[in-house]
Amino acid sequence: MTKRVLVLALALMLVVSATVFAAGTQESAKPGEKTKITFWSPFSGGDGDIMKSIVADFNAQSKTSEVEFLIFKSEEYYTKLMVSVSSNSAPDVAILHLSRLLEFTSDNLLEPLNKYASAVGMNWGDFSGVLQKAAQIDGNYYAVPLDTHLLLMHFNTKWLGELGMLDANGKPAMARGEKAFFDYFNAVKGKLGDNQMPLSGTSQFGLPQYVWYTLLTQYGGEIQNADGTKATLDTAENKKALSVMKQMVDSGIWPKGQKNGAEIFTGFRATATINGNWGIPIFEKVNGLEFISMPFPQFTNVNSVYADSHTMVMPTSRQSDAKKQAAMEFMAWMADNTLDWAQAGHIPSKTKIVDSAEFKALPYRSEYAKSAEYAHFYPRSLSLTGMIEVVQRELATMIAGDQDVNTTAANMQAGYQRLLDQKR
Amino acid sequence: MGSLNKQHDLHAAQRKESLAAWLFMLPFLALYAAFLLFPIFRGLYTSFTNARLVGTVRIIGLENYAEMLADKDFWGSMGNTLYFVLISTPTIVVVGFVLAMLINAKLKGTVFLRTAYFSSYVLSMSVVTGLWIFIFQPYTGLINTIITKFGGQEIFWLSTRGIVWLAILMTTVWWTVGFDMVLFLAALQNIPTEMYEAAEIDGASKAQVLFKITIPMLRESTVLVVMLQMIASFKLFGQTYLMAGGGPGTHTRTIVHYIYESGFTNRRLGYASTMSIAFFLVVLGFSLLQRKLFANKEGR
Structure with a gap:
């Protein structure tokens, strides 16, 4: 009998201990504690x-x-x-x-x-x-x-200088506009050897989407109508932005299939790279890499760049x-205390910190801080995460050479509109 | 009277014994119910609702199921998953068998080989995919660097239709074949050596030994390995998601990926649950089918 009682007691203990452990504890600060x-x-x-x-x-x-x-x-x-x-x-x-x-x-x-x-x-x-x-x-x-963080273009100044592609101030000799962009990088391409590329940049996930939104807004497009009920992606503006991107890829200026564009730039395989300001701390650590971070090129007369x-x-x-x-x-x-945060390349959120001498003393920042004035945020949307997923997928597919511009625009439109309809 | 009393005592004792047994099982049953049974039934309930990740929930009957049947993305993802099951299950099972035979041959260095083949199985998904992305990536990856060194063209392993499945398959074989190998190895070592000795005395050829003794004796284990491998292949997600982003397009988007996308990116938990239930039924169906096929052959 005693043995049975013992067994029962043991079993009960197991159950109780299991529930106690499962319950956990609620913590609260005691006086004097932080x-x-x-x-x-x-x-x-x-x-x-x-x-x-x-x-x-x-x-x-x-x-x-x-x-x-x-x-x-x-x-x-x-x-x-x-x-x-x-x-x-x-x-x-x-x-x-x-x-x-x-x-x-x-x-x-x-x-x-x-x-x-x-x-x-x-x-x-x-x-x-x-x-x-x-x-x-x-x-x-x-x-x-x-902060504000935005898309930039970073140039290997030592290399481009040797190729004779810098102006008297040591900056890339590239004028404003679509044609100037392609002229500049085609010229660079003509001077490169095998296994070298003019422009690196990851071919999937976030990066193509940042480039896309920059171009879309520069060409006057937007992802949705004013009240956020209708997707506006099967438009002439979007097709223009997409075809410019496709031209960048197909011309060999921005070759496809890049898993990590920053790595190609820091490995001295590309003369320039598309990356956000957040790439700067990585580039600064590379031995022998002399670079300059510039605002993303403006393809039209409308100033705009993707930012968040x-x-x-x-x-x-x-x-x-x-x-x-x-x-x-x-x-x-x-x-x-965002001045330290600016070490990561970000532009501080408070105007007095941006205007401070300490911030201005940081390298490159003054070059691109002014592009924050025309920084373009995504409009408010209840389906932004889903929209980004759709856009990233369609862009990666187009860049891989698997899909043309019209199909890409149509898929973006259908995908985003479906999400907008589900939310109402 | 006396015997009746005794019987009564016996019943009481048995009842107490089984009570103790249940109490001992209770901790496990509580966890099993909380983390397996409850989620399954909760998922079934959720599949009939418009639940989102947060917010109020309303029952909408079979709306999700109707949407699913008409959703070409659902069928496409399911098709991709089935395709992978078809190409990966035989490959991994056969490679696992060959490796097990190799190790069982007790040549020099088999301890090292056994450890080497199995060690990749313990690595996590992110480590494995990170490693193979490095091997496959264009411009700076291992394979392409070698190819271009010898004057070849860049191959876009992870963004070309068809080829991307080959890359995913190679990664998966390398990662998980060790598990199948160990199962086969255990079964191989259970085959009585007398059978091989008898075959040798009878002058059987190596091929005869393989097809008349080894493979038939592994029948039970093979059923198990194929079943486990098939279910593992159905669950494909990490490799395609991390290495190819489900692309190009939706070429490698698996059903688990699409469920994840619907549930967490688009926050439609109800719809995601509906597809999970459908996916569960498909896997169950294939498992039963496979059992039936093997059972018939054995004449049971």
């Missing part, structure tokens, strides 16, 4: 290290808060973030690209910041006009912008007001 703030980001490249050191600086100076910084792979970041908010396990602070703001606010996944921001005395007027406007929806601020902004947001949670206030203090401190 408030712990979790902070998520998708910075898996060089900018991750820079952000890490900025967060370490914050932790060193803060007497009240301790920030725990986590980096996720960019491909899975937004899925993880979204699921975490809906399962009430979201971080206190998260990085969000400004273009995705509506997708998050429409499902009430973000806290409005007005209350907390005014408590820390944040002046929204400090931010550049474009960002200030884009960070609010219906009068509520949801995001604290850190890293912002900090507060996912919806059941955390206490005190904790949310502490998170806001961290966000405000970050926005004031």
Whole structure:
């Protein structure tokens, strides 16, 4: 009998211990302890290290808060973030690209910041006009912008100098316009040997999409109509942008099939490369690479370049007001200390930092900081993530030589319109 | 009376025993129910709703199923997956068998070979695909560098129709063949040596030994290996997604990829669940079909 009791007791213990472990624990800050703030980001490249050191600086100076910084792979970041908010396990602070703001606010996944921001005395007027406007929806601020980041073109000045393709100021001798672009790079191509290419740039995923949106807006197109109900991608403007891209590939200026365009540039296989400003920290580390980062060429009379902004947001949670206030203090401190963030090539969000002597002293930045004035963000859309997926797929297919311009435009239109229809 | 009482005691004791057994199983059953049964039934329920990743949920009956049947992207992705199952299952099973035979021959260095063939199986998806992207990528990749050194043209392994499947297949064989090999090896070592000795005495040729003894004796294991391999091939996602982005176009977009895209990129969990249920039924159907085919041959 006693043995049976023992057996039963043992079995019960197993069950109980399993449930206890499953339940986990809810943590809260004790008095005298620092408030712990979790902070998520998708910075898996060089900018991750820079952000890490900025967060370490914050932790060193803060007497009240301790920030725990986590980096996720960019491909899975937004899925993880979204699921975490809906399962009430979201971080206190998260990085969000400004273009995705509506997708998050429409499902009430973000806290409005007005209350907390005014408590820390944040002046929204400090931010550049474009960002200030884009960070609010219906009068509520949801995001604290850190930067503007945009597409650039980087040139190997030593190599192009040897080829005689630089002007007297040591910059690429390329005039404005579509024809000038092709003339310049065809001339470069004529001077190159085997296994060398004029222009590198990854042939799939994000990069072709940045090039595409830059060209689409330069040729006067847009992804959707004014109220965001109809896709406008089967248009003359889009076909023009696509055919220019296809011409860049087919002429051998920007050869197809590139898995990592930056690697080809830093391996001295390409005289120039298409990459964002975030490529600069990588290029700066390469021994013997002399380069200049310039605004992306303008193909028409309309100034435009693809851009987005890293912002900090507060996912919806059941955390206490005190904790949310502490998170806001961290966000405000970050926005004031973006000069270090500019090391990653990004353009700071606050005008007084962009105008500071310290920022201007950084190399290359003054060359391209002015292109932030005509930076073009995606319009607000509830289906932006899906649109990007469709566009990236169609562009990669066209670049691979598997699909013509008309089919690409038609597929983009059908794919995006289907997503817009599902959301209503 | 006495015997009745005794019987009663016996029943009571048995009841207590089985109660104890159930209590011991409870932790496992709780986890099984929470992480396997519940998600399956929850998925079935979700497939009848308009659920998105977040927000309110409404039951919409069979709307998702109707949409799925008319969705050419669904059929296309399912077709791609079936294509891969067809090309990969025989390849990996045969290669696994050959490697197992090679190691079982007990030549010099087989311990090293066995470890070498199996070691890639323990690597994670991202490591494997990262490695093979480096091997296949144009301009700077291993294969193309060699080809162009000898005056050949760049081959666009990961963005050309047809060729991309070859690249995916090679990667998958390299990654997972070790598992099939180990299963075959275990079965090979279970074949009684007397049979081989008897065959030798009878003067059987090597081919006769292979086809009359080894392969028939491996029948049971082969059924298992083929089944496991087929299911593994059905689940293809990481290699095509990470190496080719499902492209060119949707040429290598598998059904798991399309479910992921619908559920997480476009946030349509309801529709994604519907396709998951359909996918489950297809895999189940193929597994049953395979069992039936093998069982018939054995005359059971």
